[in-house]
């Protein structure tokens with residue numbers, strides 16, 4: 001059910017002040033100018049859209065009759081982002097970020113992905129022999145088959161060709177926020193930074209918590225960007241980059257005093273870390289990486305390494321304006337991510353009654369306390385190759401080799417992995433000491449210990465940040481799907497330069 005200001009905001013999302021200035025959209029200038037500088041600071045929510053950049057969500061593509069039938073065209077044509085039309089980006093269907101795909105558990109996904117990445121002047125990255133505009137699609141966090149025609153990241157879709165993904169989402173798939181992006185080794189960093197990323201929602205999860213029935217949802221895709229002379233700029237140091245929310249700069253998000261909303265946030269950046277905070281408000285976290293927690297918790301800040309998702313409630317305080325921001329986070333010598341405003345929460349309008357999220361949301365899965373079939377040791381380290389003047393990144397002392405088989409894991413078993421960010425080996429090889437966010441495909445995991453000390457797990461996850469010197473113990477149950485896939489560091493420059501390894505789930 002929509003209230004009055006929701007309808008107005010939806011209808012007016014394109015009429016933002018900055019967009020009008022940059023694009024000179026005819027016919028609406030008078031309407032916008034009316035509100036220019038004349039409105040009081042504490043706006044009632046109902047007038048938000050006429051005077052600010054209201055949050056806009058990417059176009060939504062929903063499944064129908066048990067099938068999501070959609071087409072994604074990866075294109076290099078100019079795109080509208082941060083209120084201007086820029087060149088040099090790569091996007092799905094000309095949207096930054098791409099369309100949001102919404103499916104139900106049990107749906108079949110039939111997705112035609114076409115590669116129209118026209119990059120005549122690009123050369124392959126050092127040591128790589130594939131075309132820099134090669135394409136494929138990874139369904140990040142999804143518990144689906146890694147084989148064709150599903151989440152197969154070894155696939156190459158050449159320029160001018162398309163590929164028909166066709167696979168089933170399990171009927172018991174957790175509901176939550178996932179995302180999709182290309183995963184061709186060597187060009188992932190460039191392609192995701194350039195815009196190729198979109199949200200993927202599986203119905204259910206947090207939105208089905210009885211206390212949250214009917215609450216307004218906000219989908220927020222955070223992404224870093226640098227623009228110079230109307231073109232996407234590459235090689236810009238982290239402190240000089242800008243940060244976008246759904247491709248906008250600090251858009252306004254309306255809420256009534258006492259109103260509870262469900263915010264579903266993804267870090268779609270190629271490398272940035274976001275340390276979220278909302279002035280005068282807290283977050284009650286209900287899901288992480290697409291999986292509902294079994295126990296909710298309330299916090300003032302949330303750290304999102306690249307690829308991470310959190311879903312949490314926000315309840316509007318007193319009428320006023322509050323900055324939604326990242327406090328900044330330093331992940332190492334090349335990761336000085338500064339504080340930045342990501343949005344403005346505008347509280348106004350009639351009072352609403354807050355929703356109380358229960359602490360207990362479900363039960364921890366049985367594998368958390370079940371038997372362990374195998375233990376593995378995963379060591380992250382990096383070095384510097386002086387002759388190539390390039391850093392390299394390793395897992396267990398090796399850079400990624402797509403043709404190797406990697407760890408063989410028996411379907412239906414639970415394993416325990418210790419993930420170690422090895423400073424000693426890194427320093428010995430002349431590498432930089434920095435964080436590495438571990439991510440694995442097909443199955444998620446539960447963190448059970450950090451540096452030998454047990455930690456309380458609130459839910460499962462598919463990304464965990466591993467700080468320098470840290471040892472993180474995780475548990476993974478390999479259920480339902482066989483096939484070969486990868487685990488890797490989600491700082492995409494590290495992944496592209498070797499910090500990835502294969503594993504194969506076997507019957």
Ligand SMILES: [Cu+2]
Pocket residue numbers: 435436437489490491494495499
């Ligand atoms: Cu890394």
